[in-house]
Amino acid sequence: MDRRVKKSRQALFDAFTKLMVEHPFQKLSIAMVTKEADVNRGTFYLHFKDKFELREQCIDMHLTQLMTSCAGGIKEEFTSKKAMLTTFDYLNDNAAFYKVMLTGEDNTFFRKRMEEILKVGLSDFIESKTIKDPIDKEIMIQATISAGAGLIEWWLTTKTDLEPSYLVERFWGIINVER
Amino acid sequence: MDRRVKKSRQALFDAFTKLMVEHPFQKLSIAMVTKEADVNRGTFYLHFKDKFELREQCIDMHLTQLMTSCAGGIKEEFTSKKAMLTTFDYLNDNAAFYKVMLTGEDNTFFRKRMEEILKVGLSDFIESKTIKDPIDKEIMIQATISAGAGLIEWWLTTKTDLEPSYLVERFWGIINVER
DNA sequence: TTAGATATGTTGCTTAATGAACATTTTAAA
DNA sequence: TTTAAAATGTTCATTAAGCAACATATCTAA
Missing domain, CATH: 1.10.10.60 (Homeodomain-like)
Structure with missing residues (x-):
């Protein structure tokens, strides 16, 4: 371009x-x-065309970056955690914007797109786990997505100035419990 | 433009x-x-035309900004000190560049231009003092310029991470001693 | 309600910036 | 020293961005 x-x-x-x-x-x-x-x-x-189109494309730009920061590090070894930190750092840097988009009036489009993105990002991660049963795997994916989405939303909207690294550490612990 | x-x-x-x-x-x-x-x-x-011209104009750009930050606040009341802080903040933000330009090999052009700029900035300040005798005033100007230039150079080249506000406080004290 | 201001789309024309190409020149390594 | 790679300076046609102007449209305060 x-x-x-x-x-x-x-x-x-x-x-x-x-x-x-x-x-x-x-x-x-x-x-x-x-x-x-x-x-x-x-x-x-x-x-x-108008400011609505700008908003739509701007949201897409942000979420694409978010997705990229999720998937970006996957290639390297032992980087899933690192990739996750990158993602949380990105979120943190744009916290104000994301907060507005999450809590604003017209947030439906944003929430839907965000969950799609999250699913892609986290699915890759779940794939790496060796869960044989496809149903169990899907359950794991859905639970992880919900946990991630909920955590992010809570983090950004209450904004207790928690360090991204701290969040990642806890979230990592939660989704990696031996079951 | x-x-x-x-x-x-x-x-x-x-x-x-x-x-x-x-x-x-x-x-x-x-x-x-x-x-x-x-x-x-x-x-x-x-x-x-070439990279030399770029360097020259880039230096001029920096020093013009420096001068502007000196003169900028003069209009308001009691802002000489504030203007000075603005200047030192600007220097601090670009410390790495200024250090290179001050200590690099081809620093003659830079030093000369910098002193010119400093003279303009500080002269305005000195003007505000009610020193009648023109000779005494010129002495005051020259001493202040030298003190300022020396202080800035020392600050940027040794770079002890001193806060701009601290520097301004001290410098202000030095040049405002009742004589 | 009306008048004045501000915002919107759209236009025509001008110009700065682009990418690609080219023939040199300079640099650095074999 | 030779050779390949990189940097330079310039050209060309194409295009995005600029500015100013315009007629509507929308908002806001008297």
């Missing part, structure tokens, strides 16, 4: 992410976003 | 500033800089 396209889109995503933390979505204007992004207003329309 | 020009130039300045901390100037290639800046190599030549 052309460098310029990447930069413009990224600038708009960054601006949207920042502004969403400070203002309700409904109050955001395209002019506001383009000003923050330091791009011409016309440039916006080269990439998005 | 066209937005695109500003961004390209800034990207190249940032890249150069970053790379100068890690490599000697002589080892820097234009290809390296443009890659770090994430701009097309051809774009470089739209703005600079």
Whole structure:
């Protein structure tokens, strides 16, 4: 993709992410976003139809990054835990945005997409476990997803300033209990 | 100035500033800089003749910012001290770069420009003091410049991780002794 | 309700930046 | 010293982004 396209889109995503933390979505204007992004207003329309499309694509961008940070380290050995830490670090860095997206009014789209992503990320992890029975494996996956999603949501919304590493340590312990 | 020009130039300045901390100037290639800046190599030549010109303009950019941070707060009341803190904060943020530029081989241009800038910044400050005799005033200016330059150089090159606010406090005390 | 301001889409034209190619020149290693 | 790799400086056609202007549309306060 052309460098310029990447930069413009990224600038708009960054601006949207920042502004969403400070203002309700409904109050955001395209002019506001383009000003923050330091791009011409016309440039916006080269990439998005309206602010709803921007939001959708911005969410997708975030969740794709989240997924990448999950799957990214899998190749290396003993990195599942490390990959998980990377993920939690990413979440932590964008905590304000995720919190808004999780607790805001129009959060259905976000929650659904987030669970899909989580499923992909955690399934890979579960695969590595040698659970023979397919039903048992599915149960394990579902339980882990729910646990992960719930933990993340609790963490981001209550925001007790818990260190990502601490969270990972506990979560790791929970999902790796010998059964 | 066209937005695109500003961004390209800034990207190249940032890249150069970053790379100068890690490599000697002589080892820097234009290809390296443009890659770090994430701009097309051809774009470089739209703005600079060679890497020497980039260095020169990059230094000027930094020192102009330094000067601005000196003069910036003067308008408000009681802000000379605040302006000074802003300046020291800026220096601190770019400590690595300034250190290189101060201690590197080709530092003559940098040192000369830096003293010019300092003189402008500190002269304004000295003006506010009611020293009648022009000779005495000039003495005060020269002494203050030398003290400031020396202090900054010592601070940046030895880098004992001293807080900018601490430095400002001391320097403020030194140049404001009742005489 | 109305008037003034602000936001929205869209346009035409201009320009900076892009990627790819090319012939040199420089650098570094065999 | 020779040779391959990397860096340079330049060209070209293409395209994204820029700016300004415009007519609507929406919001907000008098």
